[in-house]
Amino acid sequence: MPSSASTDPGEVSDIDLVKRSQAGDTRAFDTLVTKYRGRIYAMTYHLIQNETEAWDLAQEAFIKAWRALPNFKQDAAFYTWLYRIAHNVTYDWLRKKKIQGDGEFDDERTEHRVAAGAEATPKGDAAPDTAMRNAELGQRIQEAISRLSPEHRQVIVLREVEGLAYEEISALVPCSLGTVMSRLFYARKKLQEQLKDVYETTL
Amino acid sequence: MKPPSEDHDLIRWLDGEMADNELAAFEARLKDDPVLAKEANELSALSAGIRDHLPAEMRIPHADFFNSQIQVRIAQMDLDESRQKQTGNISLADSFISWIRQPWFATAGAVALAVLGFVWMRPHTQDTAHSLILSFYTPGLGVEASTYHDNEADATVLMLDGLEEVPADRKISGISVHRSETELEIAATTLFDAAGSPLLVISRDAVGHPLFLTNTPRG
Numbered sequence: 001m002p003s004s005a006s007t008d009p010g011e012v013s014d015i016d017l018v019k020r021s022q023a024g025d026t027r028a029f030d031t032l033v034t035k036y037r038g039r040i041y042a043m044t045y046h047l048i049q050n051e052t053e054a055w056d057l058a059q060e061a062f063i064k065a066w067r068a069l070p071n072f073k074q075d076a077a078f079y080t081w082l083y084r085i086a087h088n089v090t091y092d093w094l095r096k097k098k099i100q101g102d103g104e105f106d107d108e109r110t111e112h113r114v115a116a117g118a119e120a121t122p123k124g125d126a127a128p129d130t131a132m133r134n135a136e137l138g139q140r141i142q143e144a145i146s147r148l149s150p151e152h153r154q155v156i157v158l159r160e161v162e163g164l165a166y167e168e169i170s171a172l173v174p175c176s177l178g179t180v181m182s183r184l185f186y187a188r189k190k191l192q193e194q195l196k197d198v199y200e201t202t203l
Numbered sequence: 204m205k206p207p208s209e210d211h212d213l214i215r216w217l218d219g220e221m222a223d224n225e226l227a228a229f230e231a232r233l234k235d236d237p238v239l240a241k242e243a244n245e246l247s248a249l250s251a252g253i254r255d256h257l258p259a260e261m262r263i264p265h266a267d268f269f270n271s272q273i274q275v276r277i278a279q280m281d282l283d284e285s286r287q288k289q290t291g292n293i294s295l296a297d298s299f300i301s302w303i304r305q306p307w308f309a310t311a312g313a314v315a316l317a318v319l320g321f322v323w324m325r326p327h328t329q330d331t332a333h334s335l336i337l338s339f340y341t342p343g344l345g346v347e348a349s350t351y352h353d354n355e356a357d358a359t360v361l362m363l364d365g366l367e368e369v370p371a372d373r374k375i376s377g378i379s380v381h382r383s384e385t386e387l388e389i390a391a392t393t394l395f396d397a398a399g400s401p402l403l404v405i406s407r408d409a410v411g412h413p414l415f416l417t418n419t420p421r422g
Contacts, residue, residue, distance in 0.1 A: 198252070
């Protein structure tokens with residue numbers, strides 16, 4: 001589970017800021033917002049792929065956190081707790097919007113076929129060595145992720161961006177470990193299909 | 204189609220979720236199975252690409268406004284809560300004064316006042332921005348304010364019920380606020396127009412009364 005960012009010497013700890021916030025100190029809470037808004041926004045943006053909606057959802061997450069602060073027992077890091085709130089806010093939004101990608105993979109029915117052969121490095125332009133190519137690749141990856149279903153996008157972001165372990169993803173979503181693995185597999189297959197020209201190798 | 208467990212093995216290898224003994228066995232399979240090795244290499248490269256291009260932290264647009272609006276909403280929630288707790292015997296004036304006296308008013312309350320009666324533009328980067336009224340403040344106790352967005356006119360309409368008849372020669376103007384900056388140390392909020400010029404500074408005086416400093420002509 002994501003943990004709090006490293007703190008500079010002299011910086012007020014999250015624990016102190018949380019305690020002050022719980023006592024009604026909005027300035028302390030504002031400091032927490034400033035500290036974590038970039039990470040929360042990144043998560044909502046990656047899941048929503050829309051700047052304005054991600055901005056609103058990140059803000060909603062902080063508002064919900066403020067309201068729930070009296071119940072926060074500090075048995076987890078503040079950021080971990082905040083992250084769960086932000087994730088739930090965002091995923092609820094996704095569910096309501098019923099955003100669906102094109103040609104979505106079906107976990108139960110889809111077969112994946114892999115050409116024979118193996119090679120350790122991608123071919124052709126697969127290793128972009130200029131900033132422009134790198135930016136273009138980033139854009140393509142973003143677009144490919146935006147076409148995933150909410151469920152698949154969710155596990156990709158939680159795993160690849162946030163680095164959550166399977167058990168943490170399973171608890172957060174929530175779903176079984178097997179479902180986490182299946183969703184990760186098919187999400188990656190979908191991305192692989194869309195980015196075939198970049199990452200396909202030959203035997 | 205491969206058995207699900209085989210897919211799971213590949214994914215667990217990719218994500219470093221295998222125990223040592225499983226890892227050795229799977230890597231032996233990779234050496235013997237070029238098709239599986241190709242799949243593993245491609246997915247591994249894909250994962251690395253995703254990690255490289257999806258930052259875990261991003262610069263949030265309109266960061267100051269993001270923070271200040273949270274403070275406004277917190278102030279509003281506290282105000283609503285405070286109102287709910289109050290009995291109907293308390294006058295609106297008493298209610299307003301008690302609001303000002305709340306501890307949070309020093310920071311968030313000032314922001315709430317900042318937007319009273321003004322149209323606050325959301326931080327859109329697109330052309331489809333709509334106005335949003337965050338809160339109202341009507342000095343006259345008998346006046347009630349409400350608002351709605353008129354799609355045809357593409358304008359926000361502010362309704363003031365209970366207002367005395369306005370003389371025909373009286374001009375009324377509004378302020379279009381583009382962004383705000385809150386100085387928490389001095390509990391003051393500055394509102395800026397689209398050109399970045401300050402429109403209004405809101406704070407409070409020594410006894411906690413709202414203090415408005417403006418260089419905008421009032422109608």
